[in-house]
Amino acid sequence: MALELTSIQEIVLANQAAGYSPQWEPVRTAFLSQLQKIGMPKPRSSAFFWVPLSLLQKINPKPTAVPKAAPSPVVPSQVAPWTVQAQTQNDIAAILPALLATSPLFIDVKASADWQVISLDGDSSYVHTIAHVASGAKVRFLWKNATPGTAQVFSAQRLDLQVSEQAEVEIIEIIAESPTLSAMRHAHIEIGANASVRWLGLDCGAQLSRTSVDAHLCGSEAVFEIRALSILDQSAQSHRRIQVYHEAPGVRSEQFVRHVLLGSSQASCDTLVEILKGVTATKAHQLVNSLLLSPDVKASAKPTLIIHNDEVEASHGTTCGELDAMQLFYLESRGLSQADSRQLLLNAFVRALIETHPTSPASAEVTQFAQATMQRRFPE
Amino acid sequence: MLKIHNLKCQIPDGTEILKGLDLEVKAGEIHAIMGPNGAGKSTLSRVLSGHPDFSVTSGTVSFLDQNLLELDVSARANMGIFMGFQYPTEIPGVNNLQFMRMAVDAKRKYAGLEKISDAEFLALIDKWTAVLEMDTRYRERGVNEGFSGGEKKRNEILQMAVMQPKLAILDETDSGVDIDALRIISQGINNLMSPDKAIILVTHYQRLLDLVKPHKIHVLRAGRIVLSGGPELALELEKRGYDWID
Numbered sequence: 001m002a003l004e005l006t007s008i009q010e011i012v013l014a015n016q017a018a019g020y021s022p023q024w025e026p027v028r029t030a031f032l033s034q035l036q037k038i039g040m041p042k043p044r045s046s047a048f049f050w051v052p053l054s055l056l057q058k059i060n061p062k063p064t065a066v067p068k069a070a071p072s073p074v075v076p077s078q079v080a081p082w083t084v085q086a087q088t089q090n091d092i093a094a095i096l097p098a099l100l101a102t103s104p105l106f107i108d109v110k111a112s113a114d115w116q117v118i119s120l121d122g123d124s125s126y127v128h129t130i131a132h133v134a135s136g137a138k139v140r141f142l143w144k145n146a147t148p149g150t151a152q153v154f155s156a157q158r159l160d161l162q163v164s165e166q167a168e169v170e171i172i173e174i175i176a177e178s179p180t181l182s183a184m185r186h187a188h189i190e191i192g193a194n195a196s197v198r199w200l201g202l203d204c205g206a207q208l209s210r211t212s213v214d215a216h217l218c219g220s221e222a223v224f225e226i227r228a229l230s231i232l233d234q235s236a237q238s239h240r241r242i243q244v245y246h247e248a249p250g251v252r253s254e255q256f257v258r259h260v261l262l263g264s265s266q267a268s269c270d271t272l273v274e275i276l277k278g279v280t281a282t283k284a285h286q287l288v289n290s291l292l293l294s295p296d297v298k299a300s301a302k303p304t305l306i307i308h309n310d311e312v313e314a315s316h317g318t319t320c321g322e323l324d325a326m327q328l329f330y331l332e333s334r335g336l337s338q339a340d341s342r343q344l345l346l347n348a349f350v351r352a353l354i355e356t357h358p359t360s361p362a363s364a365e366v367t368q369f370a371q372a373t374m375q376r377r378f379p380e
Numbered sequence: 381m382l383k384i385h386n387l388k389c390q391i392p393d394g395t396e397i398l399k400g401l402d403l404e405v406k407a408g409e410i411h412a413i414m415g416p417n418g419a420g421k422s423t424l425s426r427v428l429s430g431h432p433d434f435s436v437t438s439g440t441v442s443f444l445d446q447n448l449l450e451l452d453v454s455a456r457a458n459m460g461i462f463m464g465f466q467y468p469t470e471i472p473g474v475n476n477l478q479f480m481r482m483a484v485d486a487k488r489k490y491a492g493l494e495k496i497s498d499a500e501f502l503a504l505i506d507k508w509t510a511v512l513e514m515d516t517r518y519r520e521r522g523v524n525e526g527f528s529g530g531e532k533k534r535n536e537i538l539q540m541a542v543m544q545p546k547l548a549i550l551d552e553t554d555s556g557v558d559i560d561a562l563r564i565i566s567q568g569i570n571n572l573m574s575p576d577k578a579i580i581l582v583t584h585y586q587r588l589l590d591l592v593k594p595h596k597i598h599v600l601r602a603g604r605i606v607l608s609g610g611p612e613l614a615l616e617l618e619k620r621g622y623d624w625i626d
């Protein structure tokens with residue numbers, strides 16, 4: 001007999017224990033329908049709380065747990081502690097895959113990996129990937145929903161990534177133009193000493209996308225860089241929440257987000273860096289630029305630094321506006337037409353972000369996607 | 381080449397900056413416009429280039445016997461007007477060399493010519509980067525991106541060289557540059573001058589005029605040219621300032 005639960009945490013644990021069951025599909029569907037009706041965070045209220053789980057309590061019917069069945073797959077000991085940690089986070093994208101009884105996919109990247117390419121299943125609705133990258137390994141994760149002809153409506157995907165010392169990780173995230181898709185993604189990343197994670201994201205315009213990232217720089221000299229670009233039109237929405245924790249000396253982080261907004265699109269970016277007590281010789285930079293190309297677009301940015309130390313270098317900034325009038329005049333004063341000048345500046349705005357990411361075969365794909373999207377949005 | 385008569389203009393808040401300016405510049409001449417801060421020198425440069433923030437309320441400007449005020453910014457450039465900016469704008473993401481090539485091609489298209497060939501363009505760039513003693517790495521960077529003040533001014537002259545304008549208006553090209561850079565920039569300007577071209581130098585200092593010899597000096601004050609003379613006028617201004625001029 002089904003048991004009605006009031007605690008999301010209980011639901012998660014119960015569902016995870018039960019595994020997937022087709023009989024729960026109607027409940028799941030009703031739940032998702034209600035979830036989509038919650039809509040976007042409202043300005044001045046919950047805009048930066050990233051859909052607190054308390055909202056889920058308002059859903060009717062409530063999601064219901066199933067009786068215990070077969071045990072879930074065995075979780076490797078090295079990842080078990082942080083899967084539990086991630087589940088307790090107050091973030092819908094983190095918790096949905098577990099809530100929907102997805103069995104985790106485990107990936108173990110060996111130390112010998114030399115830019116091994118791993119595709120995360122971006123086209124599936126509910127995916128929970130747990131990856132461990134061994135010391136010194138080099139790996140590239142491709143996280144994209146770019147398969148032609150795939151008509152997703154809702155997806156909730158989660159990546160738990162543990163990066164051992166001296167490993168190098170590149171994450172390429174692409175959300176292709178998908179006017180019917182609501183995509184939620186969450187990544188929980190722990191980075192060891194002298195290891196690096198460099199993330200390049202591109203959102204070409206889903207109906208709604210939310211990406212949340214928690215990055216923990218756990219080992220000394222660890223590096224986390226994220227560069228993300230949203231090129232949106234019509235009523236597309238793109239929302240990012242990026243939280244980076246500096247937990248060891250000498251670590252460095254960079255957050256660089258740009259929005260190109262047309263139609264009545266909306267984008268928000270909530271970035272946080274917290275430098276813990278005793279963490280010295282560390283650097284953190286945040287920058288969010290939003291280009292507003294229509295009177296009906298909306299952008300919000302909330303860069304936050306929480307610093308518990310003196311010996312740090314940290315900065316944050318945000319800009320919001322139209323194309324730079326002085327740059328336009330400069331180009332036109334050299335004989336370029338106004339249309340060509342605008343095109344050049346728009347493409348430059350996009351390129352300037354991508355070019356700060358180290359060049360790789362995968363970043364070239366991001367460039368191609370971005371260029372194709374820009375050409376569709378701004379035909380010559 | 382350029383005839384300005386009773387030119388008046390204002391900025392969006394209605395403040396009149398130019399209040400009846402007259403000036404004539406002939407081919408083969410170099411004119412220097414000097415004057416105190418706020419006199420309207422940079423405004424004149426921008427009005428001639430077509431900056432949208434300045435609206436002309438009266439007067440005429442003809443360039444090569446055409447009404448310049450009827451043309452948009454790019455058409456003025458393609459007709460042969462070049463403005464060297466006092467503060468050249470940085471444009472990250474727009475490659476410096478590609479931008480210059482687009483500018484050259486835009487001008488050629490305006491004149492009904494084919495696009496410039498790779499070889500011809502590179503030869504032009506090689507020649508002028510050598511004259512201006514510019515490092516080749518500046519070719520691959522964004523327009524003025526991360527350039528020092530002197531490098532930006534050299535880049536302006538490089539653009540002027542590849543665009544081969546009829547009339548160059550150089551707005552305080554000498555500001556923010558050291559002595560060596562000023563010498564190199566001046567050398568570039570002198571090399572570009574020819575009997576069918578003209579240059580207007582907007583400057584505060586005699587030091588530029590020691591290196592680029594003007595034919596005429598004008599003092600712009602409160603939106604009007606109040607005094608004109610030969611090169612000796614610049615020396616007198618250097619000694620006496622502007623207060624003695626009525």
